[in-house]
Structures are given as structure tokens and as C-alpha cells.
Amino acid sequence: MNHEEILQNLADSVISGDEEKAKDFAKKALEAGIDPLTAINEGLMRGMSQVGDDFSKLKIYLPEVMMAAEAMKAALSILEPAALQKGTGTLKKSKVVIGTITGDIHDIGKNIVAMLLRANGFEVYDLGRDVPIDDLIKKAEEVGADIIAASTLLSTSMPYMEDLISLLKERGLRDKYIVMVGGGPVTREWAASIGADGYGDDGEEAVKVAKELLQRVKGK
Ligand code: B12
Numbered sequence: 283m284n285h286e287e288i289l290q291n292l293a294d295s296v297i298s299g300d301e302e303k304a305k306d307f308a309k310k311a312l313e314a315g316i317d318p319l320t321a322i323n324e325g326l327m328r329g330m331s332q333v334g335d336d337f338s339k340l341k342i343y344l345p346e347v348m349m350a351a352e353a354m355k356a357a358l359s360i361l362e363p364a365a366l367q368k369g370t371g372t373l374k375k376s377k378v379v380i381g382t383i384t385g386d387i388h389d390i391g392k393n394i395v396a397m398l399l400r401a402n403g404f405e406v407y408d409l410g411r412d413v414p415i416d417d418l419i420k421k422a423e424e425v426g427a428d429i430i431a432a433s434t435l436l437s438t439s440m441p442y443m444e445d446l447i448s449l450l451k452e453r454g455l456r457d458k459y460i461v462m463v464g465g466g467p468v469t470r471e472w473a474a475s476i477g478a479d480g481y482g483d484d485g486e487e488a489v490k491v492a493k494e495l496l497q498r499v500k501g502k
Contacts, residue, residue, distance in 0.1 A: 285316055289325040292357060296329030299349025301356040308360035318365040319486070322394065326354050330390070354390055358397070365401045376496055377405045379422045380431040381413030382465075383446070385439040391465055391485075392433035398485040399431075399492065415446040422459055428500055429492055430459045435466040443468070444476040460495045464488060 283291075288311050295304035304326075311321040333350040336342045378399055382392045389411040396408045407421055415432075422430050430450075432443050443463045450456040462480040463473050473481035480495050482488030496502040 283310070283314070285314060288314055288316060289321065289328070292321060292325030293329035293332065295357065296326055296350050296353050297332050299346060299353050301353045304353040304357040305360055308357040312360070312364050318361040318368065319398075321361055322358070322365075323484075326357055330354055351390060355393075358390075358393065362397050365397060368401065375405075376403075376429070376492075376502055377407065377425055377427040378429040378431055378492065379407045379409065379418055379425065379427045380433070381409035381418055382411035383418075383432045383434045383439050383442045384412060384414050385442065386434045386436045387411045388433075388435035388465070391435065394485045395431065395433065395464065395482070395488045398489050402489050402493070404429075404492070415442055415449055418446060419449060419453070419455065423455075428460060428496060428502070429462060431462040431464075431488070431492075433463075433465040434468065437467045440467060440472070443478070447477050460492075460499055462488065462492060462495075 288307055291307045292304065292311065295307055308321065311325065312318065330350060333342070333347055337347050380392060380396050382389050392411070396406050400406050407425055407427070409417055409421060418430050418432065421427070430446070432446060434440055434443065447456065447461060450459065450461070460479045462482065463478045464482045468481065470481045479499070480491040482491050
């Protein structure tokens with residue numbers, strides 16, 4: 283089986299919500315020497331993007347989306363250790379507190395961002411999903427974080443990102459942290475408009491922007 287066929291099977295496993303197939307083809311991808319990030323971006327994400335389209339066109343419903351999410355997570359559990367092994371590990375001293383913000387339980391994208399940050403040597407504190415902004419700030423204070431990163435896929439949760447920045451200002455902590463935001467409905471323009479320091483379209487851009495900001499703002 284060639285690389286493209288393996289990637290297509292990974293996409294199909296997400297579309298059909300088949301956890302076993304997803305795990306099986308994640309293993310096959312690694313055995314075939316496919317880069318774990320390629321397997322994620324060109325296999326799993328391709329499938330999830332199709333699921334998103336079908337869901338918005340009402341061709342499928344929530345239970346199918348949930349099954350797709352489980353299949354994606356199953357494959358990620360196999361690809362993540364491989365991605366971490368390939369990581370550069372040069373930024374160990376930089377700490378990131380990350381979470382999906384209040385009201386939102388979508389965490390696949392946030393998990394990918396967290397994974398790629400880890401693979402690039404960041405020390406990541408992942409608070410999970412539906413995380414109150416106060417918890418993000420408390421954790422950042424507790425661990426001495428450099429970056430607070432917030433994710434959301436729901437437009438109804440976007441205002442909490444703005445609240446996060448306001449609360450940091452209120453507490454006199456705004457200059458202490460780099461704030462990054464991202465997720466489906468979040469745009470570069472909107473991120474700038476609320477005064478966030480950084481935005482990323484995807485996990486790879488998130489890492490690139492985090493590194494640039496660390497160097498520019500914190501000299502790390
Ligand atoms: C899978 C999914 C679910 C799963 C989530 C499982 C899970 N554990 O995450 C389940 C079934 C649970 C679900 C539930 C719901 N969902 Co849903 N879901 C999706 C779907 C199909 C895919 C999302 C996904 O995982 N994408 C793959 C990941 C890898 O991509 P990503 O999240 O965008 O992340 C990348 C980038 O955005 C970026 N990024 C992400 N976070 C961050 C953070 C930072 C700091 C940076 C820099 C970058 C960054 O990097 C990531 C990796 O490359 C989308 C459709 C879509 N087109 O997105 C709908 C979608 C997000 N869901 C939607 C809705 C409405 C819901 C529900 C409210 C439905 C309901 N009626 O109950 C509930 C949410 C309940 C709640 N309180 O949260 C809407 C949101 C509309 C909106 N804009 O507000 C969408 C867009 C579907 C639609 N077209 O209507 N959903």
C-alpha cells in the first residue's frame with residue numbers, strides 16, 4: 283500500500299468513525315515511514331474536514347461527529363508519541379498553559395497544538411476543556427508560564443478570550459504573559475482586535491508564532 287492510500291484510509295477511518303481502523307492505519311503510517319505530522323494533517327484532518335462539511339450540510343448528525351472525534355483521538359494516541367520522539371526539545375525552559383475556554387468542549391485542535399508545542403520542547407500545562415479564564419491565569423501564575431494559549435471552536439465562547447485579556451489587565455498581569463488564541467471561528471484580525479499577542483491558523487503556525495513571540499517579547 284502506498285503512502286497516499288494509507289493517508290486516504292486514515293481520512294476514511296475518521297469519516298466512518300472507525301476507531302480500530304484509525305489505530306490500525308496510524309500504525310501502518312508509522313511503519314511505512316510517514317511523518318506523524320503528515321499523517322495528522324493529510325490523513326486525519328482531511329477526514330475531519332469532510333465530517334465538518336457534512337455536518338454543516340446536515341448530511342450527518344452529532345452522533346456521527348462524536349464517533350469521528352473518537353476515531354481521530356484513537357489515531358492521535360498512536361501518532362503523538364512518535365511526533366514527540368521526533369521533537370527538537372530545544373525550548374525546555376518555556377512554559378505554556380493551554381486550554382479550551384469556558385463553554386466549549388471541543389478539544390481535538392487544542393490537543394494537537396499542545397502536542398506540537400511539546401514536540402518542539404515547550405513545557406505544556408494542558409488544563410483540558412471548558413476551562414474558566416481564572417483557572418488559566420492561576421495556573422500560569424503557579425508554574426511561572428511564559429504563554430497562555432486559549433482555544434475555541436464556538437463563536438459563543440469567543441468573548442471569554444477577550445475577558446481573559448481584560449482580567450489579566452485588571453490584575454496588573456497583562457505584560458507578564460504572551461497571550462495566544464486560536465480555533466475555528468477565531469481569525470487573525472479578531473485576535474488583533476482583542477489585543478492578543480499571537481494567533482495561529484493551525485498547530486504548526488501556533489508553534490512558529492510562539493517561538494517568534496518568545497524571542498521578540500521575552501528574549502528566549
Ligand atoms: C468534532 C466536532 C465536535 C465534537 C468535538 C469532540 C472533541 N472532543 O473535540 C463533538 C461531537 C463533541 C461536538 C460538539 C458540538 N459541536 Co462541534 N464540531 C466538530 C467539528 C466537526 C470538527 C472540529 C475539529 O475537531 N476539527 C479538527 C481540529 C484539528 O481542527 P481545529 O479545532 O480547528 O484546530 C486547529 C486550528 O483551529 C488551530 N487551533 C485550535 N486551537 C488553537 C489554539 C491556539 C492558541 C492556536 C494558536 C491555534 C489553535 O490548530 C488546530 C490544529 O491544527 C466542527 C466542524 C468544523 N468545521 O470545525 C464542529 C463545530 C465546531 N461544532 C459546532 C457546534 C455548534 C457544536 C455543538 C454546540 C453542537 C450541539 N448542538 O450540541 C457541540 C458543542 C457543545 C459545547 N458546549 O462545546 C459548530 C460551531 C459553530 C460555531 N462557530 O460556533 C461547528 C463549526 C459545526 C457547524 N458547522 O455547525 N463537535
